[in-house]
Amino acid sequence: MSRYNIRVATSFGTMFFLLLMVGFGQSWSLSLSIVNLCLISAIMALGVNIQWGYAGLFNVGIMGFTALGGLSAVLISKGSIKEAVKAGGMKMLVVILIFSLTIALSIYIYKKFKNKGLVIAILLAGYFITRHFYLDATQTIEAINPAFSGYLGGLELPVLLSWIAGGFLAAGAAWLIGKISLGLRTDYLAIATLGISEIIIAIIKNEDWLSRGVKNVTGIPRPVPYEIDLQQADWFNELVAKLYAGSLDLLPVSEHAAALKAHISDASIVFVKLCYSGLFLSVLLLIIILAGLALNSPWGRMVRAIRDNEMAASAMGKNVKQRHLQIFVIGSAIAGVSGAMLATYNGQFTPGSYIPLRYTFLIWVMVIVGGSGNNLGSVVGGFLIWFLWIEAEPVGFWLADLSTSFLDKENYIRQHLLNNAQYIRLIFMGAVLLVVMRFSPDGILPETNKKL
Amino acid sequence: MKKYLNFIVSCAIVITMASVSFADDAIKIGLLAGFTGPIESLTPPMAAAAELAMSEASDSGIFLGGKKIKSVRGDSTCIDAAAATAAAERLVTVENVVAIVGPSCSGTSAAVATKVSAPNGITTISSSATSAALSEVEDHGYFFRTAPSDARQGQVLANITIDKGIKKVAITYTNNDYGKGLSESFGTAYKKLGGEILMISSHEDGKADYSAEVGTLSASGAKVLVIFGFIDQGGKGIIQASLDSGAFGSFIFTDGMIGPSLTKHFGKALNGSYGTMPGGESAATKKWKGIAESSGIAIDGPFRGSSYDATALIILAAQAGNSADKTSIHKHVMAVANAPGVKIFAGELKKGLEILAKGGEIDYVGAEDVEFNEIGEVFGTYQQMEIIKGEFVSVKVH
Numbered sequence: 007m008s009r010y011n012i013r014v015a016t017s018f019g020t021m022f023f024l025l026l027m028v029g030f031g032q033s034w035s036l037s038l039s040i041v042n043l044c045l046i047s048a049i050m051a052l053g054v055n056i057q058w059g060y061a062g063l064f065n066v067g068i069m070g071f072t073a074l075g076g077l078s079a080v081l082i083s084k085g086s087i088k089e090a091v092k093a094g095g096m097k098m099l100v101v102i103l104i105f106s107l108t109i110a111l112s113i114y115i116y117k118k119f120k121n122k123g124l125v126i127a128i129l130l131a132g133y134f135i136t137r138h139f140y141l142d143a144t145q146t147i148e149a150i151n152p153a154f155s156g157y158l159g160g161l162e163l164p165v166l167l168s169w170i171a172g173g174f175l176a177a178g179a180a181w182l183i184g185k186i187s188l189g190l191r192t193d194y195l196a197i198a199t200l201g202i203s204e205i206i207i208a209i210i211k212n213e214d215w216l217s218r219g220v221k222n223v224t225g226i227p228r229p230v231p232y233e234i235d236l237q238q239a240d241w242f243n244e245l246v247a248k249l250y251a252g253s254l255d256l257l258p259v260s261e262h263a264a265a266l267k268a269h270i271s272d273a274s275i276v277f278v279k280l281c282y283s284g285l286f287l288s289v290l291l292l293i294i295i296l297a298g299l300a301l302n303s304p305w306g307r308m309v310r311a312i313r314d315n316e317m318a319a320s321a322m323g324k325n326v327k328q329r330h331l332q333i334f335v336i337g338s339a340i341a342g343v344s345g346a347m348l349a350t351y352n353g354q355f356t357p358g359s360y361i362p363l364r365y366t367f368l369i370w371v372m373v374i375v376g377g378s379g380n381n382l383g384s385v386v387g388g389f390l391i392w393f394l395w396i397e398a399e400p401v402g403f404w405l406a407d408l409s410t411s412f413l414d415k416e417n418y419i420r421q422h423l424l425n426n427a428q429y430i431r432l433i434f435m436g437a438v439l440l441v442v443m444r445f446s447p448d449g450i451l452p453e454t455n456k457k458l
Numbered sequence: 459m460k461k462y463l464n465f466i467v468s469c470a471i472v473i474t475m476a477s478v479s480f481a482d483d484a485i486k487i488g489l490l491a492g493f494t495g496p497i498e499s500l501t502p503p504m505a506a507a508a509e510l511a512m513s514e515a516s517d518s519g520i521f522l523g524g525k526k527i528k529s530v531r532g533d534s535t536c537i538d539a540a541a542a543t544a545a546a547e548r549l550v551t552v553e554n555v556v557a558i559v560g561p562s563c564s565g566t567s568a569a570v571a572t573k574v575s576a577p578n579g580i581t582t583i584s585s586s587a588t589s590a591a592l593s594e595v596e597d598h599g600y601f602f603r604t605a606p607s608d609a610r611q612g613q614v615l616a617n618i619t620i621d622k623g624i625k626k627v628a629i630t631y632t633n634n635d636y637g638k639g640l641s642e643s644f645g646t647a648y649k650k651l652g653g654e655i656l657m658i659s660s661h662e663d664g665k666a667d668y669s670a671e672v673g674t675l676s677a678s679g680a681k682v683l684v685i686f687g688f689i690d691q692g693g694k695g696i697i698q699a700s701l702d703s704g705a706f707g708s709f710i711f712t713d714g715m716i717g718p719s720l721t722k723h724f725g726k727a728l729n730g731s732y733g734t735m736p737g738g739e740s741a742a743t744k745k746w747k748g749i750a751e752s753s754g755i756a757i758d759g760p761f762r763g764s765s766y767d768a769t770a771l772i773i774l775a776a777q778a779g780n781s782a783d784k785t786s787i788h789k790h791v792m793a794v795a796n797a798p799g800v801k802i803f804a805g806e807l808k809k810g811l812e813i814l815a816k817g818g819e820i821d822y823v824g825a826e827d828v829e830f831n832e833i834g835e836v837f838g839t840y841q842q843m844e845i846i847k848g849e850f851v852s853v854k855v856h
Contacts, residue, residue: 033551233577356565359537
């Protein structure tokens with residue numbers, strides 16, 4: 007086995023081992039909930055890796071694309087609010103019609119007559135007409151039961167569709183943004199994407215008719231069964247009874263019912279999480295396989311050539327701009343898919359919770375720690391960082407407890423450390439990043455075929 | 459390679475040791491709060507208030523026949539639903555807590571209620587999640603809250619404003635579920651009572667200057683500004699900009715804006731402004747203030763009393779069923795919170811535990827007049843706070 011393969015095996019083995027330890031030492035429900043978020047994080051990291059690792063596009067606007075994914079989960083899966091649709095649906099349709107008409111007309115005029123003055127006039131007129139109808143439409147919709155609905159609702163389709171729709175929505179936004187800003191070079195692109203992602207969040211936060219804005223949407227339907235339903239389902243009860251038949255027999259008959267009930271409750275939670283894990287894992291595998299194939303194809307080599315020397319690639323007749331746009335759209339679409347998955351898993355869409363620290367920079371840490379340019383590296387990075395993000399808290403408590411165990415229980419320093427153990431999470435992240443960068447500057451799993 | 463392996467092994471050892479929980483027979487109550495994140499400055503006193511109730515019951519010596527209570531803290535981060543549910547899961551499945559006090563914020567509360575509380579059958583009492591939408595979350599009856607819904611505070615404030623003869627206002631709210639929810643409930647109630655809202659605009663927290671926002675608001679012609687915001691954030695900036703430009707001289711607040719740091723900063727310039735905050739000048743609150751002060755808990759901020767109440771309810775519910783079993787606690791929460799029974803105030807947990815041990819009934823009143831409605835939410839009393847001579851004075855209870 008080559009050195010690299012050993013690295014891959016040990017890092018995945020370690021992750022697997024750590025998660026097993028959590029399962030045995032803490033609980034399987036916690037272990038699986040970490041796994042599920044690890045899988046989602048790994049997909050987000052893959053999206054960033056495709057942009058940064060393959061093509062060197064410095065996108066710090068991941069947050070915006072994941073939020074669009076979450077938005078699509080709401081729009082696809084929530085039931086429609088009949089009153090709101092009745093009162094304002096047509097009005098909103100008219101608005102959308104006028105808006106698209108304005109855009110189409112101005113493009114047509116621009117292409118046909120090349121008259122900028124006329125285009126601006128059309129856009130301005132369109133803006134004012136749209137705005138007039140738009141204000142009326144939004145006010146009508148938002149006035150209907152604002153505390154609990156106040157929006158149009160969704161399409162009531164299966165939530166799994168929203169994972170695909172989220173990808174497309176993010177891709178569409180990325181195409182638009184890419185058209186405008188991909189001419190910019192690295193650091194300028196970073197600033198532009200950072201700003202644009204904040205704009206996306208600001209729009210989602212303020213357009214209440216669309217997804218309730220900051221009032222949050224809860225109760226996004228699940229693609230998997232509900233625990234409570236499972237606990238009452240006969241087949242599930244029989245299954246659990248069969249599985250635990252051995253351990254139940256050891257108990258006195260009087261305790262059977264209570265023990266079985268506890269087992270059923272635990273099993274239902276684990277079962278639901280496993281269903282999610284299966285779904286997430288299949289998406290992750292699909293994306294890894296596709297991304298791997300793309301990376302090792304002539305297209306992948308071309309993209310990396312562009313990354314390493316844009317001038318040279320351009321001189322060879324490669325269309326740099328077009329490739330950049332492609333990569334930007336693909337990477338953002340993957341971020342969108344993962345955003346939709348996250349909203350589905352959380353069962354809610356809370357625009358106020360999209361902050362760059364969590365949805366942009368944490369993902370970047372995953373990619374950097376894992377190894378940019380290496381898909382497996384991003385997956386390892388996603389797993390490791392999310393694992394630490396959650397487990398840092400109990401470890402922090404344990405460290406604070408252990409390091410001050412010689413002190414008196416009421417000692418101020420001990421109390422203070424124990425009460426502030428949560429902050430160790432942030433220290434941990436910094437420390438991990440520094441340690442990995444010091445000992446393995448290319449990440450845990452560095453890019454393999456760096457030389458073309 | 460060897461170094462690498464060493465690192466892995468030591469990591470593994472740390473994790474294993476961390477995951478072995480110490481066995482002791484203290485009863486554990488989970489304390490899930492946003493210790494890191496946007497409300498991290500609010501949570502330590504809330505946690506202290508909750509732990510005060512726990513130590514009060516432990517010290518009484520009669521809780522379930524002399525058992526001790528241990529608090530297990532978890533970080534709900536306030537914004538990250540995934541991290542909050544993972545922390546809740548750790549509390550429930552690893553630490554085996556019997557019930558949870560928290561989470562702090564509305565978004566994380568909805569996630570924890572549906573994904574952890576309901577499936578595990580764990581009683582979860584939030585002391586600070588105020589979003590109106592939480593009333594409709596699918597919690598299967600396991601989610602309670604001792605902080606009243608924002609919908610109610612908006613109505614109370616609208617009534618006071620109309621009573622004062624103020625018929626035209628402009629509103630600015632911080633752009634999150636708290637500010638938006640309040641602005642909607644206030645707006646609806648105010649319009650119904652015949653008031654006129656000249657302008658509503660949101661502001662984002664954490665900006666250096668708010669003169670543009672204030673300019674737009676004052677252009678509406680309003681003389682009085684309603685601020686649904688936070689004292690340490692945009693709210694203060696809005697007042698600063700209003701006073702600097704002379705746009706508004708009189709303000710209306712809610713709990714997020716009421717605190718000594720506001721009056722300390724602006725002093726008499728705010729004379730005549732008023733607002734509402736949960737709690738009343740009732741016998742219950744007075745008692746709570748005394749207890750909090752003697753235990754070193756500052757009461758100049760929101761949700762401390764409600765945190766104490768949430769914890770006390772769990773303790774009393776356990777005593778009522780004479781069992782620290784999660785199902786038994788869930789069964790008895792409503793009974794101890796509501797009439798009939800002997801009224802129990804803050805600091806009287808020992809009395810309550812004694813009555814329950816003898817099989818009697820209690821009606822927990824606590825620090826903030828707890829009374830649950832049928833879905834496990836408090837109705838809430840509010841005190842009208844006015845700034846007189848540069849200080850907040852409670853003038854009336856609603």
